[in-house]
Amino acid sequence: xxxxxxxxxxxxxxxxxxxxxxxxxxxxxxxxxxxxxxxxxxxxxxxxxxxxxxxxxxxxxxxxxxxxxxxxxxxxxxxxxxxxxxxxxxxxxxxxxxxxxxxxxxxxxxxxxxxxxxxxxxxxxxxxxxxxxxxxxxxxxxxxxxxxxxxxxxxxxxxxxxxxxxxxxxxxxxxxxxxxxxxxxxxxxxxxxxxxxxxxxxxxxxxxxxxxxxxxxxxxxxxxxxxxxxxxxxxxxxxxxxxxxxxxxxxxxxxxxxxxxxx
Amino acid sequence: xxxxxxxxxxxxxxxxxxxxxxxxxxxxxxxxxxxxxxxxxxxxxxxxxxxxxxxxxxxxxxxxxxxxxxxxxxxxxxxxxxxxxxxxxxxxxxxxxxxxxxxxxxxxxxxxxxxxxxxxxxxxxxxxxxxxxxxxxxxxxxxxxxxxxxxxxxxxxxxxxxxxxxxxxxxxxxxxxxxxxxxxxxxxxxxxxxxxxxxxxxxxxxxxxxxxxxxxxxxxxxxxxxxxxxxxxxxxxxxxxxxxxxxxxxxxxxxxxxxxxxx
Amino acid sequence: xxxxxxxxxxxxxxxxxxxxxxxxxxxxxxxxxxxxxxxxxxxxxxxxxxxxxxxxxxxxxxxxxxxxxxxxxxxxxxxxxxxxxxxxxxxxxxxxxxxxxxxxxxxxxxxxxxxxxxxxxxxxxxxxxxxxxxxxxxxxxxxxxxxxxxxxxxxxxxxxxxxxxxxxxxxxxxxxxxxxxxxxxxxxxxxxxxxxxxxxxxxxxxxxxxxxxxxxxxxxxxxxxxxxxxxxxxxxxxxxxxxxxxxxxxxxxxxxxxxxxxx
Numbered sequence: 001x002x003x004x005x006x007x008x009x010x011x012x013x014x015x016x017x018x019x020x021x022x023x024x025x026x027x028x029x030x031x032x033x034x035x036x037x038x039x040x041x042x043x044x045x046x047x048x049x050x051x052x053x054x055x056x057x058x059x060x061x062x063x064x065x066x067x068x069x070x071x072x073x074x075x076x077x078x079x080x081x082x083x084x085x086x087x088x089x090x091x092x093x094x095x096x097x098x099x100x101x102x103x104x105x106x107x108x109x110x111x112x113x114x115x116x117x118x119x120x121x122x123x124x125x126x127x128x129x130x131x132x133x134x135x136x137x138x139x140x141x142x143x144x145x146x147x148x149x150x151x152x153x154x155x156x157x158x159x160x161x162x163x164x165x166x167x168x169x170x171x172x173x174x175x176x177x178x179x180x181x182x183x184x185x186x187x188x189x190x191x192x193x194x195x196x197x198x199x200x201x202x203x204x205x206x207x208x209x210x211x212x213x214x215x216x217x218x219x220x221x222x223x224x225x226x227x228x229x230x231x232x233x234x235x236x237x238x239x240x241x242x243x244x245x246x247x248x249x250x251x252x253x254x255x256x257x258x259x260x261x262x263x
Numbered sequence: 264x265x266x267x268x269x270x271x272x273x274x275x276x277x278x279x280x281x282x283x284x285x286x287x288x289x290x291x292x293x294x295x296x297x298x299x300x301x302x303x304x305x306x307x308x309x310x311x312x313x314x315x316x317x318x319x320x321x322x323x324x325x326x327x328x329x330x331x332x333x334x335x336x337x338x339x340x341x342x343x344x345x346x347x348x349x350x351x352x353x354x355x356x357x358x359x360x361x362x363x364x365x366x367x368x369x370x371x372x373x374x375x376x377x378x379x380x381x382x383x384x385x386x387x388x389x390x391x392x393x394x395x396x397x398x399x400x401x402x403x404x405x406x407x408x409x410x411x412x413x414x415x416x417x418x419x420x421x422x423x424x425x426x427x428x429x430x431x432x433x434x435x436x437x438x439x440x441x442x443x444x445x446x447x448x449x450x451x452x453x454x455x456x457x458x459x460x461x462x463x464x465x466x467x468x469x470x471x472x473x474x475x476x477x478x479x480x481x482x483x484x485x486x487x488x489x490x491x492x493x494x495x496x497x498x499x500x501x502x503x504x505x506x507x508x509x510x511x512x513x514x515x516x517x518x519x520x521x522x523x524x525x526x
Numbered sequence: 527x528x529x530x531x532x533x534x535x536x537x538x539x540x541x542x543x544x545x546x547x548x549x550x551x552x553x554x555x556x557x558x559x560x561x562x563x564x565x566x567x568x569x570x571x572x573x574x575x576x577x578x579x580x581x582x583x584x585x586x587x588x589x590x591x592x593x594x595x596x597x598x599x600x601x602x603x604x605x606x607x608x609x610x611x612x613x614x615x616x617x618x619x620x621x622x623x624x625x626x627x628x629x630x631x632x633x634x635x636x637x638x639x640x641x642x643x644x645x646x647x648x649x650x651x652x653x654x655x656x657x658x659x660x661x662x663x664x665x666x667x668x669x670x671x672x673x674x675x676x677x678x679x680x681x682x683x684x685x686x687x688x689x690x691x692x693x694x695x696x697x698x699x700x701x702x703x704x705x706x707x708x709x710x711x712x713x714x715x716x717x718x719x720x721x722x723x724x725x726x727x728x729x730x731x732x733x734x735x736x737x738x739x740x741x742x743x744x745x746x747x748x749x750x751x752x753x754x755x756x757x758x759x760x761x762x763x764x765x766x767x768x769x770x771x772x773x774x775x776x777x778x779x780x781x782x783x784x785x786x787x788x789x
Contacts, residue, residue: 025324
């Protein structure tokens with residue numbers, strides 16, 4: 001229990017408005033002693049794929065039994081389910097729209113429920129437009145305070161959780177085909193090709209558009225302004241520019257294809 | 264007392280500089296065990312009306328006896344008063360420039376003081392330009408730590424607290440006249456017409472410029488890109504665009520008029 | 527020890543990605559009871575001088591024995607050292623690239639070590655691109671939890687810590703020559719001329735480009751839109767515009783020269 005009192009928040013609400021604060025106040029009303037940590041609230045509006053990537057990328061670093069409340073929810077008010085899922089490394093409370101699907105590819109589900117028990121909501125009659133405040137935040141706070149998962153609603157089949165149509169990377173006879181799955185603040189381009197896919201290769205280069213990028217190990221390996229492909233800190237093959245933006249230099253965006261060529 | 268150890272911060276300082284951090288450090292020096300929660304620091308610079316709206320919108324979600332420190336303070340260094348006000352739902356520590364006036368319209372004042380007791384300031388001779396750090400933050404920290412309100416300074420008449428000239432919505436023979444009082448990050452346009460003003464109407468539409476918008480219940484009620492008027496999560500009539508920005512689509516701004524027509 | 531459980535974070539990682547969250551999760555794994563406070567994560571990318579200024583400006587406001595983890599680290603993965611330094615007012619854990627050099631000019635060093643003991647890292651084989659998560663955050667968490675500085679690595683000579691080539695202001699026969707060392711969110715221009723250099727002068731004015739600015743005491747001293755030179759809340763001579771941006775009005779940037787003329 002000692003490590004269970006951390007609750008994280010991820011959303012596309014930004015930090016300009018008080019949407020996030022309303023969630024935090026609601027959590028504090030349930031239990032003022034929980035430790036609140038923001039994952040990010042800068043997910044591009046309603047971009048479930050970006051939310052999925054950020055949630056997937058952050059959760060391994062937190063203590064076991066941390067509760068992650070994730071709200072990127074374009075279908076709020078429609079019939080999409082609200083769920084809580086228990087993984088070995090912690091809990092996720094979120095709309096069932098694919099946000100959780102990144103973690104699903106890496107971790108077994110220990111248990112999953114639909115959030116049907118309104119006793120743990122902020123109010124029995126929640127807002128049609130803000131389930132983050134009225135359902136996800138208070139449910140997460142109760143869960144982080146020791147309420148059993150099974151009390152939050154009816155058990156559901158983990159296989160029924162929504163998957164996103166994010167295509168996997170493909171191995172070919174000469175290398176790997178993948179694509180850009182995330183772009184960070186520095187303009188680093190994160191592909192969907194994991195470190196494991198290249199770590200046994202003596203030599204590889206990354207092809208993007210008409211360019212062939214040799215691979216390096218650190219940003220400092222290269223001259224300022226030059227482009228390098230490397231296994232980034234997220235654990236994926238990334239394209240980076242020492243002291244610059246790969247996004248701007250290569251004019252690439254989410255979903256653009258990349259290829260790795262082995263030698 | 265159990266729920267009194269939360270202190271929130273609202274300002275127009277942004278998060279780029281260390282102004283907010285200086286306030287938090289000052290609070291931690293008074294009492295490192297307080298729980299710090301940001302409402303927002305992205306209030307447009309010196310926009311008291313926007314700060315008023317955000318403070319009003321966030322405070323109902325927090326535990327009773329939370330201390331809210333709010334600093335949007337274009338008159339810092341001039342003769343405007345620094346005050347602390349006790350409401351049934353919590354305390355506000357702020358410049359007396361209208362920031363509190365939104366809460367004043369909704370809640371009775373239990374007590375109010377001018378912050379004249381420099382024993383609770385960071386230093387007896389505060390900066391002329393940064394009362395957030397030198398007066399509001401430490402006073403808020405002492406208040407959240409159990410110092411009685413009356414010790415912070417001289418009692419003042421609640422009726423003397425500064426009101427903002429924010430006009431009220433008007434009921435007409437055919438509907439309601441109001442205006443845009445806030446614009447959130449998604450570009451949703453928040454009017455000053457409360458839910459209560461329309462909830463007994465069978466049918467209503469919202470007129471803005473030359474457009475008549477029918478009312479819906481959720482963003483998902485409409486096709487992506489279409490405009491809907493609804494009672495938003497803040498509790499006011501809002502104009503929203505499913506997966507888009509009403510601000511951009513309608514080219515509206517703070518203060519622009521809107522009308523509701525009953526049928 | 528009571529006040530030692532605060533750990534602050536400063537970086538150029540921004541708040542869009544989960545880099546900061548990964549650091550916070552790592553800290554929480556070491557000790558979930560530490561209080562996390564952000565100084566800022568909006569340092570311009572790889573701008574060591576701006577990071578130096580913000581760290582220098584924030585640390586005096588925190589409780590003694592606070593641990594400040596600062597990561598602006600363009601040389602990550604190269605041979606630059608990772609260090610922890612003890613000052614009378616607290617600890618700094620950072621790359622040895624000049625980030626700490628502002629504090630060095632003001633405070634004596636009580637002890638300094640290179641972070642060579644990998645027992646306190648997140649993993650013995652850290653990422654080549656993200657020492658913030660793998661070295662600085664966990665080391666800071668251990669330090670804030672009571673691990674002695676000397677256990678973190680080998681003692682180093684404080685005189686060997688990297689200084690930045692930030693030139694000092696110069697006193698001349700008629701005044702002072704300095705430059706813009708920081709620009710805040712409001713567009714206030716912070717010079718490198720400290721309050722102490724002007725506080726005994728009866729009259730002074732500030733020359734910038736072809737303009738001569740008289741000095742004031744508060745933003746409210748002037749008409750909206752007019753320019754004033756004053757000793758700002760940071761403790762340096764600043765150029766500000768009441769309800770406006772000095773940066774935009776004067777078209778000045780980092781490093782631009784200013785002069786003070788005494789009378």
